[in-house]
Amino acid sequence: MAETVLEIENLRTSFNIKGNYYAAVDGVSLSVHKNEVVAIVGESGCGKSALALSIIGLHNAKTTKLEGQVNLKGQNLLNLPVEKLNKIRGKDLGMIFQDPMTALNPLATIGRQIAEPMDYHMKLSSAAKKKRVLELLGQVGIKDANRIYKQYPHELSGGMRQRVVIAIALACNPVMLIADEPTTALDVTIQAQIMDLMKELQRITDSGIILITHDLGVVAEMANRVAVMYAGEFVEIADVNTLFSNPLHPYTRSLLSSIPSNMTDKEELHVIEGIVPSIQKLDREGCRFAPRIPWISEDAHEDKPTLHEVEPGHFVRCTCYKEFHFPEERVEDENYVTT
Amino acid sequence: MVKFIFRRLLVMIPQLFLLSLIIFILAKQMPGDAVTGAFMGNPNVTPEQVEKIREQYGLNDPWYVQYGAWVGKAVQGDLGSSYTHKQPVTSLLAGRVTNTVTLSLFILIVSYIIAIPLGIIAGRWTDSWSDKLIVTYNYFAFATPLFVFSLLMLFFFGFVLGWFPTGNSVDVRLEVGTWDFYLSKLKHLVLPGMSGALLATAGTIQYLRNDIIDTKLKDFVKTARAKGVPEGKVYTRHILRNSMLPIAAFLGYEITGLISGSIFLEMIFSYPGLGQLFIQSITGRDFTVTTAIVMISGTAVIVGTMLSDIILSAIDPRIRIE
Amino acid sequence: MSLLNVNNLQVHFPIRGGFFRRVVDQVRAVDGVSFELEPGETYGLVGESGCGKTTTGRAIIGLNKATGGEVLFNGDNLANMNGHDRRKHIRDIQMIFQDPYSSLNGRKNVLNIIAEPLRNFERLSPKEELTRVQNMIERVGLSPESIYKYPHQFSGGQRQRIGIARALMLNPKLIIADEPVSALDVSVQAQVLNFMQEIQKDFGLTYLFISHDLGVIKHICDRIGIMYKGRFVEEGTAEDVYTNPQHLYTKRLIAAIPEMDPAKRFEKMELRNKINTAYRTEYDSYFDKDGRMFDLKPLTPTHSVAVQQGGM
Numbered sequence: 011m012a013e014t015v016l017e018i019e020n021l022r023t024s025f026n027i028k029g030n031y032y033a034a035v036d037g038v039s040l041s042v043h044k045n046e047v048v049a050i051v052g053e054s055g056c057g058k059s060a061l062a063l064s065i066i067g068l069h070n071a072k073t074t075k076l077e078g079q080v081n082l083k084g085q086n087l088l089n090l091p092v093e094k095l096n097k098i099r100g101k102d103l104g105m106i107f108q109d110p111m112t113a114l115n116p117l118a119t120i121g122r123q124i125a126e127p128m129d130y131h132m133k134l135s136s137a138a139k140k141k142r143v144l145e146l147l148g149q150v151g152i153k154d155a156n157r158i159y160k161q162y163p164h165e166l167s168g169g170m171r172q173r174v175v176i177a178i179a180l181a182c183n184p185v186m187l188i189a190d191e192p193t194t195a196l197d198v199t200i201q202a203q204i205m206d207l208m209k210e211l212q213r214i215t216d217s218g219i220i221l222i223t224h225d226l227g228v229v230a231e232m233a234n235r236v237a238v239m240y241a242g243e244f245v246e247i248a249d250v251n252t253l254f255s256n257p258l259h260p261y262t263r264s265l266l267s268s269i270p271s272n273m274t275d276k277e278e279l280h281v282i283e284g285i286v287p288s289i290q291k292l293d294r295e296g297c298r299f300a301p302r303i304p305w306i307s308e309d310a311h312e313d314k315p316t317l318h319e320v321e322p323g324h325f326v327r328c329t330c331y332k333e334f335h336f337p338e339e340r341v342e343d344e345n346y347v348t349t
Numbered sequence: 350m351v352k353f354i355f356r357r358l359l360v361m362i363p364q365l366f367l368l369s370l371i372i373f374i375l376a377k378q379m380p381g382d383a384v385t386g387a388f389m390g391n392p393n394v395t396p397e398q399v400e401k402i403r404e405q406y407g408l409n410d411p412w413y414v415q416y417g418a419w420v421g422k423a424v425q426g427d428l429g430s431s432y433t434h435k436q437p438v439t440s441l442l443a444g445r446v447t448n449t450v451t452l453s454l455f456i457l458i459v460s461y462i463i464a465i466p467l468g469i470i471a472g473r474w475t476d477s478w479s480d481k482l483i484v485t486y487n488y489f490a491f492a493t494p495l496f497v498f499s500l501l502m503l504f505f506f507g508f509v510l511g512w513f514p515t516g517n518s519v520d521v522r523l524e525v526g527t528w529d530f531y532l533s534k535l536k537h538l539v540l541p542g543m544s545g546a547l548l549a550t551a552g553t554i555q556y557l558r559n560d561i562i563d564t565k566l567k568d569f570v571k572t573a574r575a576k577g578v579p580e581g582k583v584y585t586r587h588i589l590r591n592s593m594l595p596i597a598a599f600l601g602y603e604i605t606g607l608i609s610g611s612i613f614l615e616m617i618f619s620y621p622g623l624g625q626l627f628i629q630s631i632t633g634r635d636f637t638v639t640t641a642i643v644m645i646s647g648t649a650v651i652v653g654t655m656l657s658d659i660i661l662s663a664i665d666p667r668i669r670i671e
Numbered sequence: 672m673s674l675l676n677v678n679n680l681q682v683h684f685p686i687r688g689g690f691f692r693r694v695v696d697q698v699r700a701v702d703g704v705s706f707e708l709e710p711g712e713t714y715g716l717v718g719e720s721g722c723g724k725t726t727t728g729r730a731i732i733g734l735n736k737a738t739g740g741e742v743l744f745n746g747d748n749l750a751n752m753n754g755h756d757r758r759k760h761i762r763d764i765q766m767i768f769q770d771p772y773s774s775l776n777g778r779k780n781v782l783n784i785i786a787e788p789l790r791n792f793e794r795l796s797p798k799e800e801l802t803r804v805q806n807m808i809e810r811v812g813l814s815p816e817s818i819y820k821y822p823h824q825f826s827g828g829q830r831q832r833i834g835i836a837r838a839l840m841l842n843p844k845l846i847i848a849d850e851p852v853s854a855l856d857v858s859v860q861a862q863v864l865n866f867m868q869e870i871q872k873d874f875g876l877t878y879l880f881i882s883h884d885l886g887v888i889k890h891i892c893d894r895i896g897i898m899y900k901g902r903f904v905e906e907g908t909a910e911d912v913y914t915n916p917q918h919l920y921t922k923r924l925i926a927a928i929p930e931m932d933p934a935k936r937f938e939k940m941e942l943r944n945k946i947n948t949a950y951r952t953e954y955d956s957y958f959d960k961d962g963r964m965f966d967l968k969p970l971t972p973t974h975s976v977a978v979q980q981g982g983m
Contacts (some may be wrong), residue, residue, distance in 0.1 A: 053856040068571055092580060100577030107575075112568035115669060117590050126586075127576040162666040178576065197719040198883060202927035203947075206940050224856065227886075227929025231936050250933040268861035269931075270890030278868075279861035279890070285826045286856075 012043040015185045015218040017063075021078035021088075025056070025289070030287040031075050034060040036064065036242035038078075042186065042218040049221045049233035049250075053265075055286045058222045059240040062190045064088075065220070066105050067095050082186060102126035103104040104179030104217075108191040110171035114163040120147075120174055121159035127181045134319045146177040149214070151207055169200035180215065190222045205231050225270060230254060233324075238262045241287060244317065247325040256328045260306070260334040261299050267336070280336060298326040305337050306330055353662055356451070357655055368647045373416045376640045406438070416638060419640070429637035433630070438641045443624070446645065448518045449622035452545070452614065453607040455538050459546035465554035471554065472561025483554060490551030495610060499544040499617045506540060513540045514545075514620035541618040545610055549603070553596060560592040567591075597660045601653035606648045674745065674877050675708040675731070681739035682723070682730045700726040702963070703740070708845065713871065713878040715892030715909075717885060717924070723901040724881045727778055728847045731879070732733060732764050733757055744845070760948035762792050765838035767831075769850035774834055775822040780820040781808065781833055788840045803840070811836045812866070828859035832866065837873060847879045864891055885928050889913055894973070897921050902964040907974035917976040919953060924947050 018040045025030035034057045045105060049057045063069050065080050067087060080087040083102055105318050107113040114123060124143045128134055134142065140159070143156075147155035150173040154284060163171055172192065179187055192208070193201040209232060212219065221232055229236055229250065236253045238246040246259040257263045267280035284302050292298065297311040315328035403409055407418065422429065428438035471483040507515035513536055514520070522531040563568065565588055573587045612624030621627070623642050630638035662668050682701040685694040701723045708714050716724040729735040730750075732740050737750040744764065749757055765788070768774035775784055785804045789795060795803070805815045811832040815824075822830055831851060834876040838846055848867070852860040868891065871878060882888050889894060889909055896906045897920070905918045916922045923946050957978070958964055967975040 053858060056887065066575055068574055096577040096579055098577065099575055103575075105575035107568060107572060109568060113572050115569040115573070115587055115591070117665065118586075123572075126573070126578065130577050130579070164667045172468075175572070178572065181576075198885065198927040199719060199923055202929075202943055205929070206943060209936070211942060226857075227931060230931050230933045231929045231939070233933075254931065254933055265857060268858045270861070270884075270886045271865065279865055280858075281862040282858040282864060283826075 012036055012045060014041045015082065016040075016067070016220070017079070017081040017340065019081070020074070020221070021061070021080060023060050023069065024075040024077075026073040030290075031292075032292075034242055034289050035064060036294070038239075038242075038244055040237060040244070040247075042220060044185075045212065045216050046217055046235065047219040047221055047233045048130075048211060048235045048237060049229040050237050050239055051223055051226060051229050051265075052239035055288070057289075058224075059190055060104075061239075062188050062222045066099060067092075067101055067186055068105075069237060082303040086324070089319060090347050096130070100184075100186050101131035101182045102183070104184035104187045106172075106179045106187065106189040106192045107316055108178055109195045110168055111195065113175050116163055118162075120161050120163065120166070124174065124177050124181055127178065131182045136190040142181070143177075146180060147174075149180070150174070150177045150210065151203075152177075155245045164213060167200075167245050168196055169203060172196060172200070172204055176207070176211070180211070183215070187219045188222070189215045189219060191224070192221070193224070193228055201228075208232060218282075226233060226266060238265070242289070242325070243327065244325070245259075245296065245299065245327045247323075248314055248318070252321075252324050256324075258302050258324070258331040259299075259329050260330060263334065263336075264302075270328065297330055299328070299331060300330065303330070303334065305332055306334055310334075350663070354659055357658055359653060360377075361651055364651050365648065368651065369420060370416070372640055372643045372647065373419060374412070376643075377412055377415075423644075428641040431630075431635055431638050433633040433635045434638075435503060438637050440575045440642060441638065442626070442645070443531055445622050445626050448620065449608070449611055449615070449624065451534075451605065452538060452542060452611055452620065452622060455542040456545040456549055456607055456610075459542060460550035460553060463546065463550040464557060467550075468557025469561065469584070469589065471558040472565070475558075475562055480558075483558070487551045487555050490548045493548065495544070495548055496613050496617060498548055499541070499614060502540055502544045503617060513537075515540070518621050537620070541614040541620050544618075545607070545614050549607065549610070553603075554598070556594060556599065557596055560595055561588055564591050565590045574656065594665055597664060598657050599658065600651070601655070601657035601670060604653035605650045608649055672746070673707040673835045674710045675879070676743035677707070677727075677731065677740070678705050678743065679740040680704045680727065680730060680737055680742060680750070682726050684734050699901045700735075701730060702897070703966075704896075704903055705740075705967075706837075706903070708867070708877050708879060710844070710877055711871075711875060713874045713880055713891055715888040716879065716881045716894060716898060717888045718898035719883060719924075722898040724883075725849055726897050727898070727902075728766070728849050728879060728881050730808060732766055732826050732847055733761065734766075762788070762841045763844045765841065765843040765846050767828065767834050767838050767846060767848040767851045770854050772822075772827070772830065774852070775830060777822050779898040780819050780821050781813075784822070784833060785818070785837045785840060790838060792841055807836045807840060810870075811839075827855050828858070828862050831855065831863050835863075835867070835870070839870065842874065843876070845877045845879065847881070848945065849881045850883070851880075853882065853884065860887070867891070885924060897924065900964065902969055903966065903975075904975060905974075905976050907971075911974040913970070915974070917970065917974070918978065919946070919950055919957060921976075923950055 016322065018038060021035055021038045022033050023035035038061060040048065050061060052058045060069075064076055065087070067090075069076070069137075076088045078088065085098070087098065087103075090098070102116045114120075121143050124146055125139045128139050128142065132139075143159060144155045147158060152158050152170065152173055158166070158170070158174075163174075166174070174190075186349065189208070193204050196204060205228065208219075221228070223229060233250045234252050236246075236248060238245045238253075238259065240261045246253070246257070246262045253262065254266075254302070257266055262281075264280055264282045268282065270279060282302050283304065287293070287298075293301075296313060297315045300306070300308070300311050310330040310333040312329050317325040317327050318329070319325050370466065374400060407415060410418075419429065426439060428442070430437045431441055434441055467483050471480040474480055503515060506512050518534060518537050519530065520537075523530040523533055550650035570587055572581060573583050578586065608623075611622060612627060614620065615622040623645065626638065627642045630637070680910060681699070681703055683697040683699055686696040686698060687694055693808055704723070704727055708713065716727060718724045720970050730737045734748065740750060742749040744760055745746055747760055749760060752760070782801070782804055784809060786800050789803065804818055808818055809815055813829060813836075817825075825833065826979065834851075851867070855863060864887065867878070870876065878891075879893055880888065883944050892909055894906070895912045895917070897904045897912065899920050905912060905916065905921045913920060913925060916925050922951050924945075926939070926943045926946050930936050959979075965977045965979050967977050970973045
């Protein structure tokens, strides 16, 4: 197995809401290896973006409490003072944001914005910096690099801007990249281009990538490994082929069968009962998905659900997956006892 | 850029024309004219004499003829002569325009010198004690009427402490052009200038503070942090430049406010500027002077907004017009 | 007879410029679009941002002014009617919007939101009104007491149901749904899509479904029109378009749908590369000498493509 570049251990990110701290990321552990894309997939409010921002330290320190460890190159990023963290952000750790329309400074040229991380992390002459910027622009598939170098963000289309955002993240050859919904704000054909570009870049660079997304299609196209997140926890972790061919956790299975393009024509889509609990109202005892599958017997769940390694590299939280079936499915397992 | 400035200057011509027309018509609508103002209640002047003077100054011509004559002369630098002061308006205004412009510039510059650091401190460290202090100051500055504050300043620094002169724009005994002359000008400027600036700065502080609070939550600021840009540089390189935009856009309106504000200041500090003259000319029905002053103030507003446009187009690439 | 017949619809917006703000050019947001909706069907308008699909929907209901062409609804041309006459017809056409967060007035409670169309078109006593609103709210799967709540007290999916309830109040025949599920999570999206299909049967609705999401369009639509730069590129049944795309742009769109089988991802990437290369080299042959896309030319009775007359 390739070298581990990022190791998250029991990360807990809590937000202060009216005086109390509530965990949005609730005890997450994950390691990312060199040249590996790990997708973190879940619906809004599951804590995936909070997780991304915790890794790179972009939460408001006053209202956020971070516990656990995020280890990169032997340092726990959570313990570092901002000055030290700034030596790592932009250098070893790059970030790709969701919305290219707002992620770039409207008043600075593209060239300047891509060169900026080099100002702080690399000792290069300005000519060398420019050379590197043009090289990066080429790498992200921008042909007319010399012209784009001098332009401002508003002069570029959304797809071009997202390429620029990627170039910024790659500027100092990071060992680790965090991509927070990198294709969500883009048009379909542009999304496809950016996905292909990132696959291409992954071949060239050695970086580990954490890909945050709500779109299982994007996961299928880009990830090596997938962690499915629900209510602040990982509920299933598996290699991408396994996750799509043999999904086990009820949430993963429900999610997959609610995607229209996955279904044959006109078939009714699966609907997950109830709603995602808010972090204040979340019942943190027992299986957090249990209220969404009330037709599954309470005995099927563990009291304190943990991740079980059901086959090498495939982890599932709680035991309820063993007895899970969709409500409309006939239960053929004779051992199944209805209550 | 040059083309843009040129076009922007071109736009000013119809604006100025419209302004002059409106001012002229409005002034004509004022009750009475220079003659009634000067001679009313004077028993030695007969109505026939008044009528003769009216005829002599062309006050009985149709308004457009009067307007044409006024504009024709004005573009040559002749704004007519004052009926009450019995001297050409141009020479009457010359010294006062300089005084008012100096006072306005002083207020403008000082208020920015105060506002920019305070706005940045309040915006960057929101909810800190320094922010709270600054916001409290702003409340007071917004709530205090200019004339009350000016009178207090005058009383305290002018009379009680005697640090600064309480009237005029310069010590008349000094010789024009000497070092002492300019020093005296500055000393006369401090009280009215500071009174204006200390209040005027509140608007700018508040504007800058709010804009920084907005801007620091923007995505591109997150991008900057993710690049490892040190906190100080995040502000200087990313937040401040964006937050200065509305301040620059505001400059034109700031000038407008200063000119109307200077009326109070000049009256209270007996500072011989346009404002003081304006009040005198209205009470004296000094038509030529009134129109000239309103015209100058209006032009200042138009020039101010033009300056704002040009500054904005220089620093914001999104509205840079080819 | 078809329910809606859009004939050579044009929506042009003037571009003003120069010193005197003269009209120097037109943005041809919708530039000669024709299609028909049969009663009870779901017709999908699909395309990327700026292709004119939303403007087309808005022009049908009169939110954007049609600068040319006809919008025949039950045989009456809505495009050249004045506001008063259109009002009489427009109650049969309702719209559902993308963002369930901003399309509901946050200061009104659900009762007032849902009753609004009723108040605009019918004179009812408060009691009758209340009964109708309560029936509808139960029909869309919300509890009767929720009519006194405000939009922010609901989840995204529930809000979209409120939007749908409002649209259904006047028993419309046609619903124009503009990206109704784009702002929703997949599981909530599934809920709203299922629900829309269910009420379609119950109320005998015809849908004009506008979306950029090809997966959703494929799932819910009987026939599909693909738009690009204000024109139709291709039109056909879902089957025609997805399994037998003819126009290069359609092929490009279909290829852009993420591949759900991880094993085929590089295959898909190569397919896209091939289409993109073709897109670069053949692009011009899909436009006439004025840079305008060709008119649709029928291939089969259900399937038409915008290619040059006399073949590709």
